[in-house]
Amino acid sequence: MVRNAGTKRMRAIVLAATGGCCVLMLLLVMPSYPAEAKAREGERYTILPVENPRFCNNELFHAYEDYYSPRMRQLRERYGLGAVVAGETEEWKRILLLRHWIKSKVAIDDDNPTPAREDAFAILDAALRGGKFHCTHFSIVQHAVLNSFGSVTRRLGCGPGLKDDGGHHGVNEVWVNKFSRWVLIDAKYDSHYEKNGAPLSALEIRDEVWRDGAKSVVCVVGLERRTLKPDPATGKWEIRPDTYRWCSWETNTNRFTTFPMKPSSTLVMFKDDIFASNTWYRDGKPHWAYGTPYLITTTRRDWIEWTPNVIASKVTIEDGKVRVFLDSCTPNFRSYQMRAGKGAWADSEDRVELPIAGSGIHRFTFRVINLFGVAGPEHRVEIVRSSYQEQNP
Numbered sequence: 001m002v003r004n005a006g007t008k009r010m011r012a013i014v015l016a017a018t019g020g021c022c023v024l025m026l027l028l029v030m031p032s033y034p035a036e037a038k039a040r041e042g043e044r045y046t047i048l049p050v051e052n053p054r055f056c057n058n059e060l061f062h063a064y065e066d067y068y069s070p071r072m073r074q075l076r077e078r079y080g081l082g083a084v085v086a087g088e089t090e091e092w093k094r095i096l097l098l099r100h101w102i103k104s105k106v107a108i109d110d111d112n113p114t115p116a117r118e119d120a121f122a123i124l125d126a127a128l129r130g131g132k133f134h135c136t137h138f139s140i141v142q143h144a145v146l147n148s149f150g151s152v153t154r155r156l157g158c159g160p161g162l163k164d165d166g167g168h169h170g171v172n173e174v175w176v177n178k179f180s181r182w183v184l185i186d187a188k189y190d191s192h193y194e195k196n197g198a199p200l201s202a203l204e205i206r207d208e209v210w211r212d213g214a215k216s217v218v219c220v221v222g223l224e225r226r227t228l229k230p231d232p233a234t235g236k237w238e239i240r241p242d243t244y245r246w247c248s249w250e251t252n253t254n255r256f257t258t259f260p261m262k263p264s265s266t267l268v269m270f271k272d273d274i275f276a277s278n279t280w281y282r283d284g285k286p287h288w289a290y291g292t293p294y295l296i297t298t299t300r301r302d303w304i305e306w307t308p309n310v311i312a313s314k315v316t317i318e319d320g321k322v323r324v325f326l327d328s329c330t331p332n333f334r335s336y337q338m339r340a341g342k343g344a345w346a347d348s349e350d351r352v353e354l355p356i357a358g359s360g361i362h363r364f365t366f367r368v369i370n371l372f373g374v375a376g377p378e379h380r381v382e383i384v385r386s387s388y389q390e391q392n393p
Helices: 008-018 070-078 091-105 120-128 135-149 202-212 275-279 384-390
Strands: 045-047 153-159 169-176 183-188 190-195 217-221 227-228 246-250 268-269 295-298 311-318 320-326 333-341 346-348 349-353 361-370 379-387
Touching: 045 311, 070 135, 070 190, 070 384, 091 135, 091 169, 120 135, 135 153, 135 169, 135 183, 153 183, 190 202, 202 217, 202 246, 311 361, 311 379, 320 333, 320 361, 320 379
Parallel strands: 268 295
Antiparallel strands: 045 379, 153 169, 153 246, 169 183, 183 190, 190 217, 217 227, 246 268, 311 320, 320 349, 333 346, 333 361, 361 379
């Protein structure tokens, strides 16, 4: 398999070889280093424990937006999205800028939305002509916009789920590499939720709602992170944390680049004790997905909270050589990168022989880069020579 092949044929081979999974195991020759840079024969080294971001494999969400689709570039160019984030290199701030732009361009009308095809181009074109839309349209646009900049983004359906309070709200979650977590974001209200200053995922908000009514959760709005308190008089029930008492995730997260195929997706719900003991009501009736082939339930929370761009590693020491085997599940994967100590980042393979020489602690950092140039969370490996460790307990 040739790394970084750009043709559609090669991408098809990659997907066929992996069953559509986004894990690329590049079976290439490991880089070689001068003999003096390798651990000396018989030298004893110890792998130090390091706290790295947790890796959870992707078992459910295998469809993702295609970097090579012309629609990605067209979306950014038609609406001047590059200018929206110009000069901002911090990932989370770029996400907030794009969310704020959507809010500034799309007006709300829940009861009589402007007739338009449920596609980001159609919605945005109509909005710029004065059209108004509801939450589903906002989530479709935000999904496309954030994915076009290399952020792994998906769509959710949520609601209070009570028989007499059973509204439904469409939002998104985006994977934020800075936090190594999914974050619930709502373009309709330019908002997300935080607890003690930390942005929350949909499941984390749900947990807080069921635990104590989400007393410690606040709705944060806009670039200035203004706290918004729900006001019953406004009728905006969608900004209440208990909007996320129930959540479902679309498994097909590639609806933008598979156009003009009709979008359709199975829904995933978390099957825990809460699910088993309660019923999700939507508009006074049990949720339509119950008892249908469209509903997938899982007891595995980590299958819902899988970790894009995060690295898992296996480190071995044999015959005086230290080797690292890397794994990740990265949509639109470009390459792994490695940095020794505080040195410069350089592309690396998924199997690396570390250039260790001399005493002391040897620190190496790895990350993935996707085709958009977005870097994943850093993954550290630290090795110490046993004799040094004995002298410096």
